[in-house]
Amino acid sequence: MIDVAQSSERAALQAWRRDFHRHPEPAWCEYRTTSLICKALSEAGYDIRIGEQFLSSSMVMGREVDEEQEKLRALAQGADPEWLSRLSLTGLMAVLDTGRPGPCLALRVDLDAVRLGECCADHHTPQQQGFASLSAGVMHACAHDAHAAIALVLAQLLASYRDTLCGKIKLIFQPAEEGCRAGKAVAASGQLDDIDQLLAIHLGIHAKSGELVVCPEGFLSSTKFDVEFIGKPAHAGLEPNAGANALSAACLAVNQMLAIPPHRDGMTRINIGHLRAGQERNVIPAYAFLQGETRGATSQLNDYVFSAVQRIVQGVAMAHGVDYMIRRQGEAISIQNSPALVHTLTLLGDELGFDVIHSRPFGASDDAGFLIDRVQRRAGQAAYLVIGADLSAGHHTDQFDFDEEIMARALNLLFHWFARNLTPSVGQTA
Structure with a gap:
């Protein structure tokens, strides 16, 4: 079996990955990344679908973006001006229709970075080799830069085989995976309903280089939420009784949330990651804002925790005489891979020299679950792969x-999966 990741593909993978790493963009701000991928794949012959063409705006979650400012920033960082001008929502779907009968195969990857400052020490390889983040407080700390680079080079490689392919290819470059804010919108678009087989991938996640986990388990259902408490200010010394203390309400709510009992039927989690309140030491705080998330081994277990959160917020607000607002900012559901597709990937992984691991705990959340569920509910097959990386x-x-x-190994695996499904002759000669 040939290795399609030759020197030119390897160089392209590294160049794209390092470019994306140098210019990370957080959720719903991926304007530069989206514009460059749109340009490259439109030139490769793909039909590019953006905005409402590939996601449902009514299902978008957690998007609070100064679009004009982010576009100016992206343009200054080298975004493609033509494609940038067409974008509102970020992300894209690239479609290659061969015009010949055959199945529709799809790959989903994610684009966004994490709001986290990157290490600037000399021993850190991106710093040492000159491709560390140029954006303060944002970095690719979850390999989404690699996912995007792999899918982009894969798309160009598949386009070069277009004359020998049958069926249709859909490559989904999803925005806002961090916080699980866009998967539901992509799934609701209707663009997945003709897909026969779908893969989603992630590098790392408890797997070493050379390992391929074909059926990771323990994907957590999750709800990301914001809570606002709106009280009433007053002089803390002269007239504290006239105020309604939003900060006090928030603190009590956090303590009670973190004390939600675990459920007997399975794993549950809750975390409050951010709390902001008050302005002056002598003013009763009139406003408090917190961000948190719940997780559960199943949707029912996650609902148990989030329902408790809602009751706590309501009760604390009533006790303190403050108003409140809860907003869902992201969601994820559990994932179950299609057995037939797992079997196919196991055989292919063995052929390509991977150390194939059937199952291993994932232990986190990914809103690819909505895409996988959508395809499976319409009798398609779908799977989430973990490709090991030290x-x-x-x-x-x-x-x-x-x-x-x-x-390069991930590229080779994905190419052969597409080739075997869309052109048996290519798969046999490879």
């Missing part, structure tokens, strides 16, 4: 980096 530090840490060599 890491320099854990995901979502400031020293995160990975073994770049694994990108």
Whole structure:
């Protein structure tokens, strides 16, 4: 079996990955990344679908973006002006229709970075080799830069085989995976309803270079939420009784949320990651804002925790005489891979020399679950793969980096999966 990741593809993978790493963009701000991928794949012959063409805006979650400012920033960082002018919502779907009968195969990758400052120490490889983040407080700390680069080079490679392919290819470059804010909108668009088989991938996640986890388990259902408490200011010394203390309400709510009992039927989690309140030491705080998330091994377990959150917020607000607002800012559901597709990927992984691991705990959330569920509910097959990569530090840490060599192996795996399904002759000769 040939290795399609030759020197030119390897160089392209590294160049794109390092470019995306140098210019990270957080959720719903991926204007530069989206514009450059649109340009490259439109030139490769793909039909590019953006905005409402590939996601449902009514299902978008957690998008609070100064679009004009972000576009100016993206343009200054080298975004493609023509495509940038067409964008409102970020992300894209690239479609290659061969015009010949055959199945519709799809790959979903994510684009966004994490709001985290990158390590600037000399021992950190991106810093040492000159491709560390140029954006303060934002970095690719979860390998989404690699995912985007792999899918982009894969798309160009598949386009070069267009004359020998049948069926249709859909490549989904999803925005706002961090916080699970866009998967539901992509799934609701209707653009997945003709897909016969869908893959989603992630590098790292408890797997070493050379390993391929074909059926990761333990994907957590999750709800991301914001809470606002709106009280009443007053002089803290002269007339404290005239105020309604939003900060006090928030503090009590956080304590009670973190004390929600675990459920007997399975794993549950809650975290409050941000709390902001008050202005002056001698003013009763009139406003408090917190951000948190719940997780559960199933949707029912996650609902148990989030329902408790809602009751706590309501009760605390009543006790303190403040108003409140809860907003869902992101969601994820659990994932179950299609057995037949897992079997196919196991055989292919073995052929390509991977150490194939059937299952291993994932332990986090990914809104690809909405896409996978949508395809499976319409009798298609879908799976989430973990492609192992040695890491320099854990995901979502400031020293995160990975073994770049694994990108070529991932490209080879994905190319052969597409080729075998869309052109049996290519698969046989390869």
